Amino acid sequence: MINDLKKKTTLKGMTLDELNNYFVSIGEPAFRGGQVFNWIYNHLVTDFSDMKNLPKPLRTKLSEDTIIQTLAYVDSEISASTGTKKFILETHDLNKIESVIIPEENRTTLCISTQVGCPLDCKFCATGLMGYKKNLSAGEIFDQYMIAALNYGKENLTNIVYMGMGEPLLNYAATLNSLKIFGDELTTGISLKKITLSTAGIAPKIKELADSGLKVKLALSLHSCFEDTRSKIMPINIKYPLKQNIDAIKYYVKKTNTRITFEYVMLKDINDRQDDINAITRLCSEIPSKVNVIPFNSLKHMNPVGFSALLEPTPKHRIEDFVSKLRNRNITVNVRYTQGDDIAAACGQLAVKFN
Numbered sequence: 001m002i003n004d005l006k007k008k009t010t011l012k013g014m015t016l017d018e019l020n021n022y023f024v025s026i027g028e029p030a031f032r033g034g035q036v037f038n039w040i041y042n043h044l045v046t047d048f049s050d051m052k053n054l055p056k057p058l059r060t061k062l063s064e065d066t067i068i069q070t071l072a073y074v075d076s077e078i079s080a081s082t083g084t085k086k087f088i089l090e091t092h093d094l095n096k097i098e099s100v101i102i103p104e105e106n107r108t109t110l111c112i113s114t115q116v117g118c119p120l121d122c123k124f125c126a127t128g129l130m131g132y133k134k135n136l137s138a139g140e141i142f143d144q145y146m147i148a149a150l151n152y153g154k155e156n157l158t159n160i161v162y163m164g165m166g167e168p169l170l171n172y173a174a175t176l177n178s179l180k181i182f183g184d185e186l187t188t189g190i191s192l193k194k195i196t197l198s199t200a201g202i203a204p205k206i207k208e209l210a211d212s213g214l215k216v217k218l219a220l221s222l223h224s225c226f227e228d229t230r231s232k233i234m235p236i237n238i239k240y241p242l243k244q245n246i247d248a249i250k251y252y253v254k255k256t257n258t259r260i261t262f263e264y265v266m267l268k269d270i271n272d273r274q275d276d277i278n279a280i281t282r283l284c285s286e287i288p289s290k291v292n293v294i295p296f297n298s299l300k301h302m303n304p305v306g307f308s309a310l311l312e313p314t315p316k317h318r319i320e321d322f323v324s325k326l327r328n329r330n331i332t333v334n335v336r337y338t339q340g341d342d343i344a345a346a347c348g349q350l351a352v353k354f355n
């Protein structure tokens, strides 16, 4: 991986195997890879002079030929009502991205981005409305964790969700490398069981992830069980219809023995009818799963047009009725009440104004 601006090799984002290979390629023993892996991903070191168990000439060579840090901190905002904290970060090529820390009663979750913007244009999502700029590298994905951990305390972050800007399975190689790094016991102390990857539904990549051996938790943005409605809400459903994704999810469950989360943004008169309850019930009877119901967060700050402009939140009393009917059918349902809408950090609201 070469940083175009400085023509230096970027070490952050390399897996343990890749670091081992890198050190062999420069004439060093492979175990140097493990040492540097530990410094970068466990101790969160960004300066070679801190890597005390490396010989000094090697530290000098590394500082001349390679770089560690991939993102710079730009700004942060904190929600007065919930303590949700949004970070604005910048890549070397001056693209801005966002990540969010969400404190809850029993856990603190870091929501990370995998792309600058997103190509998928889900109609309820501010990131979709801003369009797509580029994929993030595995190093840029990891640096969101590092900046949050240094700011908030590594020991205080308990969960990671790939639910920020972008579709992680459309940036598959970097996403997979970042999962391998997070999943290594030398790094975050957050096991893959505490990491959830959320996808809009890229069926072939769900199968590939199942075959990767990384048993990360998987969430599917469902939002409707009906193909025509889902295609209106999420145009990617035309390319990868729900039926194809359900087959892939069943394969994922079989391979990983994990339970799926279905994300469900409540859109008034679009996906909150009795027919929807019946369809969700059928789906959940086929797949070990739970449903996360998410009240729709306004996109007015983005001046939406077309179908997005028609979207309204289901009123709270109707959400409660919807949820209670599902629970009466023995479906596990959580309601993800809004965290951080006052700083545009809530679900579906991430979009950097000055990109």
Ligand code: SF4
Pocket (backbone or CB within 6 Å): 118, 119, 120, 121, 122, 125, 126, 127, 128, 129, 164, 165, 166, 167, 200, 221, 348
């Ligand atoms: S919901 Fe996710 S996949 Fe859909 S546009 Fe937003 S960021 Fe992209």
